[in-house]
Amino acid sequence: AQSVTQLDSQVPVFEEAPVELRCNYSSSVSVYLFWYVQYPNQGLQLLLKYLSGSTLVKGINGFEAEFNKSQTSFHLRKPSVHISDTAEYFCAVSPLGGATNKLIFGTGTLLAVQP
Amino acid sequence: EADIYQTPRYLVIGTGKKITLECSQTMGHDKMYWYQQDPGMELHLIHYSYGVNSTEKGDLSSESTVSRIRTEHFPLTLESARPSHTSQYLCASSADGYTFGSGTRLTVV
Numbered sequence: 166a167q168s169v170t171q172l173d174s175q176v177p178v179f180e181e182a183p184v185e186l187r188c189n190y191s192s193s194v195s196v197y198l199f200w201y202v203q204y205p206n207q208g209l210q211l212l213l214k215y216l217s218g219s220t221l222v223k224g225i226n227g228f229e230a231e232f233n234k235s236q237t238s239f240h241l242r243k244p245s246v247h248i249s250d251t252a253e254y255f256c257a258v259s260p261l262g263g264a265t266n267k268l269i270f271g272t273g274t275l276l277a278v279q280p
Numbered sequence: 281e282a283d284i285y286q287t288p289r290y291l292v293i294g295t296g297k298k299i300t301l302e303c304s305q306t307m308g309h310d311k312m313y314w315y316q317q318d319p320g321m322e323l324h325l326i327h328y329s330y331g332v333n334s335t336e337k338g339d340l341s342s343e344s345t346v347s348r349i350r351t352e353h354f355p356l357t358l359e360s361a362r363p364s365h366t367s368q369y370l371c372a373s374s375a376d377g378y379t380f381g382s383g384t385r386l387t388v389v
Contacts, residue, residue: 199378208286208370209323209380216376255323266311266374267338272322 167192171271186241188256196258198239203253251278286381301356301384303371312354315370361388
């Protein structure tokens with residue numbers, strides 16, 4: 166079984182400051198890793214994903230994440246945030262080789278960017 | 281431009297009514313999913329399908345049912361809505377990654 170932990174339920178940050186949203190996972194098999202963003206009253210939009218290859222993954226809107234297998238982490242970072250980045254961010258994993266490719270989500274982190 | 285469509289976006293309905301939430305995708309994906317999301321909470325898988333005429337229950341027990349008669353269509357039905365069904369319902373499909381719809385926010389009064 167897999168599980169995803171997002172320790173920070175809310176991260177307040179000032180505009181133009183850097184931010185890191187933490188994600189740790191637990192799995193007995195190899196997994197794919199994802200970050201999704203959800204703006205108010207919207208569905209989920211894929212920010213980035215790690216399937217294989219380079220452990221540093223770049224996504225949309227200037228976000229990037231680094232896969233660390235030894236620490237089972239996939240933290241999301243942005244060097245300078247904007248007000249428009251205010252949203253809920255979800256980390257998710259999907260086990261490799263699963264026929265259904267089910268996604269297991271963390272509880273989400275609300276990124277609150279203040280002027 | 282969305283490739284997966286959910287209707288309605290918002291629905292307020294009385295207890296005991298039958299409702300169907302629609303989900304359609306134009307990408308030809310075999311795998312489709314329904315997730316339930318309560319406010320401020322994580323998403324929980326309630327149904328999935330990996331092709332026509334195949335449906336399975338997800339990790340979170342739900343009183344809803346689904347059908348998959350056509351590849352592009354994966355509707356979710358509640359035979360008798362209750363206030364405990366109030367939630368946001370997100371539909372998704374996948375090939376090598378997920379695409380989510382905009383969701384249906386259901387309120388049962």
